Amino acid sequence: MSIDTFTINDNHRLNLPTIDMPPRILLGAGPSNSHPRVFAAMIAPTVGYLDSNFIQVMDEVSELLRYAWQTNNEYTVVVSGTGTSAMEAAFANVVEPGDRVLVGVAGYFGRRMVDIAGRYGGDVRCIEAVWGEAFTLDEIRQAMEVHRPQVLAVVHAETSTGVRQPLDGLAELCREHDCLLLVDTVTSLGGVPLYVDDWGIDVAYSGSQKCLSAPSGVGPLTFGPRALEKIDNRRTPIANFYMNAELMGKYWSGTPRGYHHTAPAHLYYAMREGLRLVAEEGLAERWARHQSVAEAFWAGLEEMGLTPHVALEYRLPSLTTVRVPAGVDAAAVARRLLNEYNVEISGGLGDLAGKVWRVGLMGYNARRENVAVLLRALAEVLGR
Helix, strand or coil, X not given: CCHHHCCCCCCCCCCCCCCCCCCCEECCCCCCCCCHHHHHHCCCCCCXXXXXXXXXXXXXXXXXXXXXXXXXXXXXXXXXXXXXXXXXXXXXXXXXXXXXXXXXXXXXXXXXXXXXXXXXXXXXXXXXXXXXXXXXXXXXXXXXXXXXXXEEEEECEECCCCEECCCCCHHHHHHHCCCEEEEECCCCCCCCCCCCCCCCCCEEECCCCCCCCCCCCCEEEEECHHHHHHHHXXXXXXXXXXXXXXXHXXXXXXXXXXXCCCCCHHHHHHHHHHHHHHHHHCHHHHHHHHHHHHHHHHHHHHHHCCCECCCHHHECCCEEEEEXXXXXXXXXXXXXXXXXXXXXXXXXXXXXXXXEEEEECCHHHCCXXXXXXXXXXXXXXXXX
């Protein structure tokens, strides 16, 4: 049959203009605005996924991530995918069918942990807290004694509630029970004090688009020695090819490097620049900036008669949940902020849908001028 016998169908052939997106101020739950230097890094030339120059970029990303996470873990990489891909990679590698997994569910992303762990055959048990509150060490200890898990999974910075979960004492508890500590750091890495090694975290994952001020599309992931030992001694194969730690490891640190997938080079460039900005500023200074800017926002809310949803003791500086006043349409306010002021904030998720707004002051966006713009816009929209 000749190719000339087929007719090209032009039904879906669009004639489009060059893409033109509005320059929003992204003060929602993510993504945050990328730093201009991050965008500049992305125009570097494309090279092959095993080019020696690209391998150097990968090595630099790993080393800078070790600084940001405060870890010496050899296995510190990025998954070529969003933060959710790093989340799935964490569970896919350390959870085997029948493993008891205890998940602290105090928000939307705790529930996602439950879903993913179950999909890999985990015998998932839950400890639950009211959305907007944190677990106490005693609550977790009691649940550990009842369920005797192989993995304890908690969210350090719950994006749906704005809660910072204290991690003090969890590592010691996990070691008492021969259990891995797996922690979601998507909204804390680069914006909130976080010490993977000193806090005894065995597995951590994050995202690029929040406090690291890079585009979404790469997911940081780190495995400590105890996690790697569990992976090495699995009874069953890792039930995922793309996020398989052994296969990814050959690409990130094999001798020679082995092909696993074609990495999104320009997103790696962006991640490198975002992490370079973290290193230039210094973690102590960066954490202090996020805290100071958040406190300025909280003070402004108080002056307007608005209330943060989370008690100060557990409140995240990188993301604040603001209670919607009685009689106010939360979605309508967010639409006006976007359409009239070019400012994006997020609505509530899950149990807090319609009850709170979520305001992110993360990475490049953690600046006082953004606080001033948002507070003035909110005051005008709410008539305060």
